[in-house]
Amino acid sequence: MSDHDVDDIAFLTGSPNESGFMVNKRAMYEPGAVMVCSQKRACCVVTLGFVAIIAVALIVAFTKPGCPEATYTGEPLPGQSIRPTSSPPTTPPTATNGELFPWTSVRLPTHVRPLHYDLSLHPNLTSRYVKGELTIKLTAIEETQQIVIHGHDLNVTSYKLHNKYEKPIGISKFLEYPAHQQLYLKLDEILRRGSNYTLRLSYEFTLKEGLEGFYLSSYKTANGEKRYIATTHFEPTAARAAFPCFDEPQLKAKFHLSIYREPHQFTLFNMPLQTSVKAEDSDLILDQFQESVEMSTYLVAFVVCDYDHVTNKTSNNVSVSVYAPPMMISQASYALRMATQILDFYESFFGVPYPLPKQGSFLFAELRMHLGYLCSSWL
Ligand SMILES: *[C@@H]1O[C@H](CO)[C@@H](O)[C@H](O)[C@H]1NC(C)=O
Ligand SMILES: *[C@@H]1O[C@H](CO)[C@@H](O)[C@H](O)[C@H]1NC(C)=O
Ligand SMILES: *[C@@H]1O[C@H](CO)[C@@H](O)[C@H](O)[C@H]1NC(C)=O
Ligand SMILES: *[C@@H]1O[C@H](CO)[C@@H](O)[C@H](O)[C@H]1NC(C)=O
Ligand SMILES: *[C@@H]1O[C@H](CO)[C@@H](O)[C@H](O)[C@H]1NC(C)=O
Numbered sequence: 001m002s003d004h005d006v007d008d009i010a011f012l013t014g015s016p017n018e019s020g021f022m023v024n025k026r027a028m029y030e031p032g033a034v035m036v037c038s039q040k041r042a043c044c045v046v047t048l049g050f051v052a053i054i055a056v057a058l059i060v061a062f063t064k065p066g067c068p069e070a071t072y073t074g075e076p077l078p079g080q081s082i083r084p085t086s087s088p089p090t091t092p093p094t095a096t097n098g099e100l101f102p103w104t105s106v107r108l109p110t111h112v113r114p115l116h117y118d119l120s121l122h123p124n125l126t127s128r129y130v131k132g133e134l135t136i137k138l139t140a141i142e143e144t145q146q147i148v149i150h151g152h153d154l155n156v157t158s159y160k161l162h163n164k165y166e167k168p169i170g171i172s173k174f175l176e177y178p179a180h181q182q183l184y185l186k187l188d189e190i191l192r193r194g195s196n197y198t199l200r201l202s203y204e205f206t207l208k209e210g211l212e213g214f215y216l217s218s219y220k221t222a223n224g225e226k227r228y229i230a231t232t233h234f235e236p237t238a239a240r241a242a243f244p245c246f247d248e249p250q251l252k253a254k255f256h257l258s259i260y261r262e263p264h265q266f267t268l269f270n271m272p273l274q275t276s277v278k279a280e281d282s283d284l285i286l287d288q289f290q291e292s293v294e295m296s297t298y299l300v301a302f303v304v305c306d307y308d309h310v311t312n313k314t315s316n317n318v319s320v321s322v323y324a325p326p327m328m329i330s331q332a333s334y335a336l337r338m339a340t341q342i343l344d345f346y347e348s349f350f351g352v353p354y355p356l357p358k359q360g361s362f363l364f365a366e367l368r369m370h371l372g373y374l375c376s377s378w379l
Contacts (some may be wrong), residue, residue: 008060021268025302028085034093036182036211036325042155046236051350055261062271072369073200085371086177087325089228092104093177093179093180094177095175095176095177095184096175096176096178097175097176098176099173099175100241101175101180101184102146102175102184102186103146103148103177103178103180103182103184104140106180108142108148108149108150108182108248108251109146109245110142110146111140111141111142111143111144111146111191112138112139112140112141112144112147112191112197113138113139113141113246113251114136114138114139114245114246114251114253115137115139115253115254116136116137116253116255116291117134117135117137117243117253117254117255118132118134118135118136118137118247118256119132119133119243119255119256119257119258120132120133120241120257120258120259121136121214121243121258121259121260121302122260123202123205123207123214123230123259123261125216125228125229125230125262125265125285125304125305126228128203128206128207128208128216129204129207130204130206130207130213130214130303131202131203131204132154132201132202132203132204132205132242132243133200133201134200134202134203135198135199135200135326136149136198136199136200136201136241136244136245137196138196138197138198138199138352139189139194139195139196139197139336140149140192140194140197141193142193143190143191143192143193144190144191145186145187145189145190145191146184146185146186147161147184147185147187147199148182148184148185149179149182149183149199149244149245149246150181150182150183150237150239150245150246150247150350151176151182151203151238151240151244151245152178152181152213152238152240152242153178153185153203153205153241154203154205154240154243154244155178155203155204155205155372156174156176156183156201156202156203156244156277157202157203157204158201158202159171159199159200159201160198160199160200160201161176161197161198161200162183162197162198162200163195163196163197163198164195164196164197164198164315165196168188169188169189169190169191170188170190171185171186171189171196171341172187173185174186178365181237181240181247183244185199187215188198193241201244203243203244204237204242206241207230208225209213211233212233212238212241213233213234213238213239213240213242214230214231214241214242214302215229215230215231215232215233216228216230217229217230218230219272219325221325221326222248222252222326222327222329227306227325228241229303229304229305229306229307230303230304230305231301231302231304231305232300232302232303234297234298234299234300234301235298235299236249237298238298239297239298239300244355245297246297247297247298248297249296249297249298249369251296251297252294252296253295253297254290254291254292254293254294254295254296255270255291255300256288256289256290256291256292257269257271257288257293257302258286258287258288258289259286259287259302259304260279260284260285260286260287261284261285261287261304262283262284263283263284263285264306265304265305265306266287266301266304266305266306266307267287267302267304268301268302268305268323269292269301269302270289270292270295270299270301270302270356271288271289271290271291271292271356271358272289272355272357273287273288273289273290274288274289274290274357275287275288276288278359279350282319283313283320293355293356296313297371303323305324307324307325307326307329308323308326309321309322309323309324309332310322310327310329310332310333310336311336312336312337312340313340314340314343314347314354315344316344316347316354318343318356318357318358319357320336320339320340320343321336322335322336322339335369343373
């Protein structure tokens, strides 16, 4: 207040050229006026600074060897994942039969995309042998004469393609390229844009104890007997080790599963069980599940086991279950209470109801590890 008064006095006692003096004084004392000039300059400096940073970033980005999406044509080292290099490819990608593999990118072509997977599995936990039958409904986004799909360590024994009137389309070439975990089908006809097709594949593989894909796990009963279970871990790119699929997260589709089991076991999938019938030619049971919502391949989960379970409901009537070996089921009630409360909390926190009819948590008791841990798969 007093400063302002002094300022006013200075104006009155200043030079006769009052207006000019006032401008000068303002320039000297008023922060706003001073800022007008230096703001421009500051803007220039800041802009130049940003331009410099962006330029450096661009130079760094483009002089680096390459990005993961770069097309790669060289052969990676055995057992090593794809590492693109800027040097020209030395050897062209070679399929398992020695032929040239025509698709060179680790990403799939965008000409076709899946709509629906119908998967039928027969895993044998004793022999570790799994037989799979898969029907993929796909649609052509653009005209194409090839289909490239993921598959990892699967022995594909038959492949057939039909159009939507069930007329067969010849497949002149079937190639496997393990380095990119891809399968390539060369077609006799051009797929028409906007049309739907059905790809049917039969395949087989063995369950491994690898904690990835569809794998074998085990636990010990109270009397020391070793029991096996088969379960999945697909995230981020292991769905292709359980069934041939378009294993990229944006290629969402609906999934339907049917799976064989022995009578003392039970099976789990993302969706609730629909029917459970005795197989015609054996003592086995065939479990069929409801069709899933549209989702990415890495979210698919299924289990064959002989665990016990405890179940409760959330306040919105979503069924929540926790599965554990019979010996450890007494320890599952805390996990169940927490899982139910957490689901309730998230529903109110996000204001979005849980979209599926059930939620399962799988309490693993791996080998001699007596601490179960909660696996948050959407079972
Ligand atoms: C697995 O194979 C054994 C014989 O090796 C057989 O007894 C059992 O029923 C089979 N189980 C399934 C699920 O096929
Ligand atoms: C392809 O299948 C989808 C999903 O089943 C369906 O909505 C669409 O109409 C079909 N397109 C043609 C051309 O039949
Ligand atoms: C897959 O095929 C290879 C080579 O033909 C064979 O050695 C292997 O045993 C097969 N695996 C299964 C599970 O059939
Ligand atoms: C299920 O949840 C309700 C509400 O939290 C609780 O009162 C009840 O005891 C639970 N039942 C079991 C079997 O855990
Ligand atoms: C909860 O679901 C059961 C069947 O799962 C049904 O019988 C019951 O009416 C439902 N309750 C509410 C409040 O929606």
